[in-house]
Structure formats: structure tokens, C-alpha cells
Amino acid sequence: MTSTAWLRRTISALTISLTLGPLSAHAAITVDTNAWYVIVNANSGKALDLYNWVTTDGAEFRQWTRADGTNQQFQLVSSGNGYYRLKNRHSGKVVDVANGSTANGAAINQFTDQNATRQQFRLVGTDNNAVRFVNANSGKVLDVVGASTADGGDIQQYTDVAGRNQTWALVPVTTTTPPPTGSVKLPTSYRWTSSAALMLAKPAAQFPEVAIKDPSVVYYNGRWHVFSTQAKGNGWGLEYRSFTDWSNAGSANPYFLDSTAIGAGYRAAPFIFYHSPSRLWYLVFQNGNAAYSTNPDINNPGGWSAVRTFYSSVPSNIQTDIRNGAIWLDFAVACDTVNCHLYSAGDNGKIYRSQTTLANFPNGFGSTVVTLQDANRNNLFEAPQVYKVRETGQYLMIVEAIGSSGRYFRSFTSGSLSGPWATLAATESNSFAGDANVSFPTGKWSQGISHGEILRTGHDQNLEISACNMRLLYQGLAPGASGSYDRLPYRLGLLTQTNSPC
Secondary structure, eight states: OOHHHHHHHHHHHHHHHHHHOOOOTTOOOOOOTTSOEEEEETTTOOEEEEGGGOOSTTOBEEEEOOOOOGGGEEEEEEEETTEEEEEETTTOOEEEEGGGOOSTTOBEEEEOOOOOGGGOEEEEESSTTSEEEEETTTOOEEEEGGGOOSTTOBEEEEOOOOOGGGOEEEEEOOTTSOOOTTSOOOOSSOOEEEOOOOBOOOOBTTBOOSEEEEEEEEEETTEEEEEEEEEOSSSEEEEEEEESSGGGGGGOOOEEGGGSTTOSSSOEEEEEEEETTTTEEEEEEESSSEEEEEESOTTOGGGOOOOEESSSSOOHHHHHHHHTTOOOEEEEEEEOSSEEEEEEEOSSSEEEEEEEETTTTTSOOOOOEEEEEOSSGGGSOEEEEEEEETTTOOEEEEEEEEETTEEEEEEEEESSTTOOOEESSOSSTTOSBSTTTEEOTTOOOOSSOEEEEEOOSSOBTTOEEOTTSOEEEEEEOOTTOOSOGGGOOOEEEEEEESSOOO
């Protein structure tokens, strides 16, 4: 530790002792193991937060403005002898020191409750407004890195110096708490706010790029992984970018997948997910057929396999529609515990579906059927995505449509991945996301809301999202932009829902 860091922590410790009195292991801290608490940092005033509502093992904890969402609520589960596990209400998993480390700076993540010592904490302090959480395995405490006061400040373990950034208040959840899982309903209308344009074209010498389009995104092992279409001005390819936080998205450089075994040629509209049974990442995309590539490690962008297709040839009913003007495109996968379904669009008012078993995936897809249809091709144009809503158990489909003010998304729900699908927010004036219900605090940079994806709570084939914290990564186009489609300067931005039902 530098002398400056030592001095800062010593001053913090002195400040705590002067303002709160001596901190003793025999302090009057009371715990109700039946209650739910928000854990608020004394230095920042922000809450311990399950970042991005991710439910998988290894998901990060950070600090965030207190909203009392279930991702900020914790139950203290007794391990005996004065130690507790901190169980998150949203995920059901507990606070865990990564890899059982005893080092300063070790990450604080969540993990399935094993009642391991790395998951057990002793509460030390003066009262419920001044608590430090001492880990049973390391003897170190929960600490906000660098005494940050910003949203997104990282949480680590560190030697206990009684700093304010190591001191927390246990605040019982009140009757104003958002409703528990089970009583949450998807709203019938949506409101969103948009970021500025976050990701722009970044051509390299050997890889021309005039636009970035059609994003697919997962959060895995502390990083966002974004796959997109690379618009070359005279063709299409695929690219990959990765970053730890959306504030860094603009500085992430593209890795062009032409240079992998995927190769050059017509490749567009990627869709990324992890197939748990095979322990492989699948990148699904269009190449005139329904194509895919696999990779055991998403962090290795050069590791993608040669292209294969789900069908040996284009299905006969699709061939008929193509002869009548359809363009078969925009493939996405969603699975339940038994089957995997492949969805696609035709730019013709039809959304197609095919299925195989989860165990047999990626093989065995049968003939395609029309799962949703509209006589007006603009009402069901392209970019279908299907998700399972964590809180309701429903399936949510979003589909891009063309309206009088540009592109927008319609939405549909079903109790089954095979349908039937009921309309939710599905008109231009009451869209899932479009000009009518998106505000731009930093200035309107996009006319319409086009091909994108809702941020998921996990990364596997279940395609789970949370109704409580919807965000949508989308492609936007500057108002008034014109020219040939393959040269339109699309960019990526992020929508955040402002009327959460939780």
C-alpha cells in the first residue's frame, strides 16, 4: 500500500471513531433473519447492488443509487457462531469472495449458497447504522474500491481499517418495497430513455466499415460481449467488441470475424448465446441460410469455428416465399427444458419457427412453420427476438416494424415458445419501443428504434430477462439520413425503461 493510500485509510478510520465512537466486536448490532435489508455504504450513501440483475454464478456486486429493487435486497442467513451469509433476493445466491481468496482486492461476486467460509461474514460495529462485514475465510471486510461515490463503484475485500467505505448501514425494507417476484406483471405500455450513441463504426485498414448494426449482447465474467453486423458499404460481415462497463463501450475496438474460420463473405445479423449441454458458445447469423459458428471461449475472438448451417438447404416453404419476394433473415434461438426453437423473419409479414430437442441441438430442425403473420408486411418486418421473463414465466417476443416515423418494435406474449402469441404493446402509438415512447436527454440522435436486443439476466439458451430492469441495445439512424441501405450510418445506443413494474 502506498503512503498516500495508508494515510487516506487511517484518516477514514479516525473519522469513523470520532463520529461514531469506538468500533467494537461487542457492538449492539441486531439481525432479524426473517427480514430483508438494503445494505447502504456510509461513505457513498449508495446500496450494495447485484449489477445488471444478472442471476448466474460469478455475477458482480457493485454500489448503486438506492432503489430498493430486489437486486439490492439481502437476507442474513445464519451459519452459526455469529456468522451470516448475505442472500440476494433477486438471484437467490449469496455474497462470495471470488475463489476463496485471502488477498486484498479480491472481487466480491455472487455464488450458489454452499455455506462455505468464503461466503460467511461476521458483523462488527457500533449498531445497525455502522456495520463492517468481516469474512470468515480471509478476515477482510467488504470495501468500496477507492472510496468511490459513483454508481458502479466496485466492491472488493480489504484489510479492516474501519474506513467509511468499509462501513455499511443495515436498512430494513419497508412496505414501499417493490412487489415480490410472482406479483410483477409486464406493463401494457412502455417508456424509455436513450443514451447518446455509444458505439460507432471503426474501420481498420483491411476492414472497411461504414456502420455498425444488428447487435447481440451477453454479460459474462465481468464483461459485456457485443456481436454486430459490420456494414462495409458494399457488403456485410461480423464484428466483436468487449468492455467492462457501458461507459467504456465507445473506446472498445472491433475484432473483425472475417479473420477467423468464419471467413469473409455475406455474414450478417449475429445472435450470441451459450448452449449449456454442449458447453459451447453459438454465434448464429445469416448467410443466405441459417448459419452458425461455435467457440468454447467467448473471450477468444479468434476461436470461432468454420461456418455450418442448421438446414442442409433452404426449407421448401421458405423457397416459395422467396420466389414471392421474401428475404429470409434475422435468426434467433430460444430454448426451454425440452426443445430449442429457431425464429426468423421474411420481410413479408411472417415470423417463422422451427424446433428440435435441447439434447439434439443444433441438429434435427424440422420444417419451418409460420408462428406469427400479418397481411401488412410492415407490421411484422424483421428482427424477431424471444425471451423468457423471469418474474412472470411468460415468453416475450419483440419484432421490428416500419411506421410513419421510422422503425419501431412491437411486442407479443405467450405461455409457450411455440405460441400462440398475444399482442402486448404493438402499435406505433403504443409500441414496445419507438419514437412515441423514447426520450433523448442528450439530444435526439436517432430517428426510430431498430434491430436490437434486450439485455439478459444470464447468457445461456433460456434467454432470460427481468421485467424489473429492462434495457435494450439498438441500432439508431440520424434523422434525415439517406442513401443506399448498405451505406446508412447506423450506430448503437442503449435504452433504459423508466416505468418498471417493480
